[in-house]
Every structure is written in structure tokens, then in C-alpha cells.
Amino acid sequence: MIDFHCHLDLYPNARRLVNQVAAKNRFTLVVTTSPRAWQATSRVFAGHSNIKVALGLHPEIVAQKEAERGLLMSCVSEAEFIGEVGLDGSVQHRHTRALQESILKAVLAECERCGGRILSVHSRNAAGPVLDCIEQYCRVSIPVLHWFSGTLEETRRAVAMGCWFSVGPAMLRGAKGRRILEELPKEKVLPETDGPFARNGSSPFMPWEAMTIVRDVAIAWNMTHASVNEQLDQNLMRLLNTLI
């Protein structure tokens, strides 16, 4: 089991859950919403080599967390993974777009200065501007677009730029998400849940449920479940090997 984008620290019973996740999942990327949360979560979740905690500043809360901007930049050099970062163009977050963009560009520039990082990137209602930033800054860093929901044209542009994608069961619930999946290169896709925000009915998706995408992926790519599982495992190994 792989979950390449979840907010494990935000589940109500996170401390207990972490041992279960470490036992069930082969690899879990825990994204954080602020650098202080990254520091605290890294301490709490330490000791599990298959759970990595990514340094983030979520675009939806840049205004509240602006004071942590300096901390974010100073931590990039010691962080193995970056996320959740990105832009959100939804109506309720549009007023902070200039600040979101200035923080994203600064993070991307710092990642390059530090030799490149793997990033989990949010792009809701802002696919075009996110791709513009990636195009402008990312040379050695590897952006993984989480729950990508751009147009088909934007999807093709992201693919042509060499982006990776993390895809979850919530994204594949709609026809649009499944259509996007058909456009994605098999070797650049990883499973995610985005739990506890992404929900399965009344309860949040659990980090070991990311692999429920296999059924839809097998249909979209015309592959067997076994070969999809193998492909996703190989993708993870290839991505993690770029860190060495």
C-alpha cells in the first residue's frame, strides 16, 4: 500500500494511527499545512522509516501563517520532501492569490538552490498558474501534482512538462477525474488519499485505502490489477531513487 499525499497528523487519533499506517503501508507521505506543524509532526512520527513528513505551507492558509514564511524557507534545506504547497484559485481563497504565488515561487526557488526536492503540489482552480510557476522554477525538483483537476489541455501541458501525479479514490469518483487519468503516463502516477479531508461517505479515507484506485486505473489503462499494482510500486521506487 502506498499513500503519497495524506494529512495523517490531522486524523483525530493520529498518534495511534501512525503505528497502524507504518505496518500496513509500504510508504506514506504525510504532507503538512505549516512549517511549525512539520516540525511537530516530524518529532511525533519519527522512528518509522516508511513514513515521511513533508514540509508545507498550505495555500488556503497562507494569510494566517504568513509569519512562518521565514521558517518555511529556512527548513527547505533539511526537508527531504516538500508539501503541501501550491496555489488555490477558489473564490474563497482568491484574495490571497498574490501572497500564495509569492510563497510558492520562493519555495520552488529555494528547492532548486538546495539541489532539488520532491514536492506534493496543490493546484485547485489554479492549474495554469501552478504550471507557469513550475515551468519557470523547476529544473531539478520533481513536482507531484496532487488531485489534479485542470482541463484536458492543462493536463497535457503538465504531462509534457514531465510532472508526476498523485491520484486518489475521491478524484476518480467523478467522470472528469477518470478522464484526466486516461491522459496520464503510467510511469508518473502514484496513489494518494488526501485523508482526512477526502471522505468515503461519512468517514475519512484511511491511508491504506489509496490503493482502491487500482480498479479504476486498471480500467483506464486496460491493465490487470496485478500489473497496475506492480506499476505503482515501480513508480514509487523510481521516484524515491531520484533522492539518492
Ligand SMILES: [Zn+2]
Ligand atoms: Zn492535501
